[in-house]
Amino acid sequence: MMAAFPAHDLLSILPALWLAIAGMALLMTGVFISRNVSHIVFWGAVASLVIAGFLAIVSPVGGQPFDGLLAVDAFGRFMTVLVVTGAVLALIMARGFMRRESMERFELPVLMVLATLGMYLMVQANDLMTLYVGLEMQSLALYVCAAFQQDKLRSTEAGLKYFVLGAVASGMLLYGCSLVYGFSGSTSFHGIVATLAADSDSTGILVGAVFIAAGLAFKISAVPFHMWTPDVYEGAPTPVTAFFSAAPKMAAMALLVRVLVDPFAALVDQWQQIIFLLAVGSMALGALGAIGQRNIKRLMAYSSIGHAGFALVGLAAGSEAGVHGVLVYLAIYLVMGLGTWGCILAMRRDGTMVEGIDDLAGLSRSQPALALALAVFMFSMAGIPPLAGFFGKFYVFLAAIDAGLYTLTVIGVLMSVVGAFYYIRIVKLMYFDDPADAFDRPVGRDLVPVIAVTAVVTVGFFLFSDPLLDSARNAAATLVAGVSPTGQ
Amino acid sequence: MILQALAFYLFAAILLVSAVVVISARNPVHSVLCLILAFFNAAALFVLVGAEFLAMILVIVYVGAVAVLFLFVVMMLDIDHAEMRQGFLNYLPIGALVGLVLLVELVIVAGLWQYEPAMAAGLAQPVPPLDVRSNTAAIGDVLYTRYALLFQAAGIILLIAMIGAIVLTLRHRQIKRQRIGDQVRRRPEDVIRLHDARSGEGV
Numbered sequence: 142m143m144a145a146f147p148a149h150d151l152l153s154i155l156p157a158l159w160l161a162i163a164g165m166a167l168l169m170t171g172v173f174i175s176r177n178v179s180h181i182v183f184w185g186a187v188a189s190l191v192i193a194g195f196l197a198i199v200s201p202v203g204g205q206p207f208d209g210l211l212a213v214d215a216f217g218r219f220m221t222v223l224v225v226t227g228a229v230l231a232l233i234m235a236r237g238f239m240r241r242e243s244m245e246r247f248e249l250p251v252l253m254v255l256a257t258l259g260m261y262l263m264v265q266a267n268d269l270m271t272l273y274v275g276l277e278m279q280s281l282a283l284y285v286c287a288a289f290q291q292d293k294l295r296s297t298e299a300g301l302k303y304f305v306l307g308a309v310a311s312g313m314l315l316y317g318c319s320l321v322y323g324f325s326g327s328t329s330f331h332g333i334v335a336t337l338a339a340d341s342d343s344t345g346i347l348v349g350a351v352f353i354a355a356g357l358a359f360k361i362s363a364v365p366f367h368m369w370t371p372d373v374y375e376g377a378p379t380p381v382t383a384f385f386s387a388a389p390k391m392a393a394m395a396l397l398v399r400v401l402v403d404p405f406a407a408l409v410d411q412w413q414q415i416i417f418l419l420a421v422g423s424m425a426l427g428a429l430g431a432i433g434q435r436n437i438k439r440l441m442a443y444s445s446i447g448h449a450g451f452a453l454v455g456l457a458a459g460s461e462a463g464v465h466g467v468l469v470y471l472a473i474y475l476v477m478g479l480g481t482w483g484c485i486l487a488m489r490r491d492g493t494m495v496e497g498i499d500d501l502a503g504l505s506r507s508q509p510a511l512a513l514a515l516a517v518f519m520f521s522m523a524g525i526p527p528l529a530g531f532f533g534k535f536y537v538f539l540a541a542i543d544a545g546l547y548t549l550t551v552i553g554v555l556m557s558v559v560g561a562f563y564y565i566r567i568v569k570l571m572y573f574d575d576p577a578d579a580f581d582r583p584v585g586r587d588l589v590p591v592i593a594v595t596a597v598v599t600v601g602f603f604l605f606s607d608p609l610l611d612s613a614r615n616a617a618a619t620l621v622a623g624v625s626p627t628g629q
Numbered sequence: 630m631i632l633q634a635l636a637f638y639l640f641a642a643i644l645l646v647s648a649v650v651v652i653s654a655r656n657p658v659h660s661v662l663c664l665i666l667a668f669f670n671a672a673a674l675f676v677l678v679g680a681e682f683l684a685m686i687l688v689i690v691y692v693g694a695v696a697v698l699f700l701f702v703v704m705m706l707d708i709d710h711a712e713m714r715q716g717f718l719n720y721l722p723i724g725a726l727v728g729l730v731l732l733v734e735l736v737i738v739a740g741l742w743q744y745e746p747a748m749a750a751g752l753a754q755p756v757p758p759l760d761v762r763s764n765t766a767a768i769g770d771v772l773y774t775r776y777a778l779l780f781q782a783a784g785i786i787l788l789i790a791m792i793g794a795i796v797l798t799l800r801h802r803q804i805k806r807q808r809i810g811d812q813v814r815r816r817p818e819d820v821i822r823l824h825d826a827r828s829g830e831g832v
Contacts, residue, residue: 154778207778258785281789285793
């Protein structure tokens, strides 16, 4: 009966321990050091995130520490690396913005480190309780980040909206969790698998799974749970929005994939229909809703809804190839999304940010390099080969065709064509329209490396894609194999 | 046994009476105080059924924190409760109807409740019988061992909430602080000026 504290398990969650301790140490540094504080805490946060990513890569995988509360596997490691990469790049881009907008406070990096800790727990969750605790840790930090510019009405509004709708989503998720727990008698994914193996048409568990999927669909802003996205993306400070579209999206998507493919694997025929509808709705709204937008942050919000839809196409396939497609898609979206946000952060005139799409007119003449980078990202988002975005779509559609989802694939390709319209319109504005006033120069030491690296990766993806594809394949294989009919 | 029954009826009666007073008292402070009394009696009922952990949590969390917070809010906000209660009789029928529906639902649930027999096998951590181990000890057995990770993670969530509350509300405005050095250094000739003010014109 009496269990000892599982001290030996601490080693297998080394990245989480490191993030927690680093976050608290940075907080104390920020409180007690008064000179140059935001500088120290900022670079400290970047360093701790990089070290956490490194620890996640080198620490062994395959264990299920804390009696199966977590599953430290190749899937979790892949997603942790993506999440940490997104957090590091978004944080680096935030530096200049924070200084210019006089929101240079040390709490933002600390909150981002702690949010990353929550995401680490999310992507490795192997129990409904870990899932919820990780999700809440992440969300709570993000609500505060969204409202970080408390002097600006839009930012406060974004924070409040995100908080209220996030609370609704958490409520739905918890309701689903309680139903699943009530009908299976266990919160652990293994326990749910075992119950479903004995009784695979338990209505209670199915209803619970639907609620959990709806709660998570909120977090990845899939239609019809997307309402908050444009307002929050527009209102939140731009680097925070970049962070939103990068790290939390990865984590929530990973969580959705793991929950559906692991504990609810036996219900695949049922949840496939749900994911099908979510994917179609998101792709359509992402493509059609963005056309009328004049604000580039809102446009990116619709674009992220659309991309969530494309990623869900892979999940709808419900196969190992589908999960592989989702992982590759997420990795590519992370890179090109962050690059685009870097370009948006470079859009400032006389020291203030401008966000209109028309402000980009004629950028190719005033800043050819920036225009080229943004054009690369836009073509990649539209899915033009040989840029990275094409391969992301390629793998998810391939998996969908293999699974026989022809309708979904056709809709997806059509929506991708519609979406290409507004991406390419930006390129047209930059290259063929009369120049608007030039943006401030220089772009900034913090933005240039991020934009350059992401642009190079986007262009050169097809040359050096093997390591990513292999590790994604490995991750997908462990996730899908780990839940083969034996249940373990 | 008879003693237990007597205790039950005593606590239950006080609970019901104080609950009625909560919604009918004219003075909101009396309402909150009666709410605290209701919490205490509910805790006593929990002790009677052997759920001493819930009883303690009820007293510590609800009485110690929530009710005291209510009391502060009630005392700080100047609410005219007599005015708020003016529509009370108008809403009584619909309120009674909602209450009746809830009561019927509760009775149905209580009457038809049963455990899925297969579920007992899947329980991750079956609760030991009361005579073997008390609830508090049984929760402690798993909370700090098996679920230590979640316990710590919940602590970090609270830390994030605290950081968030401070970030969003604390502003370093131009606060006038007392500088004793400046005060001591002040001399009459620096701060006192003599004006010849004519009558009717001011300074």
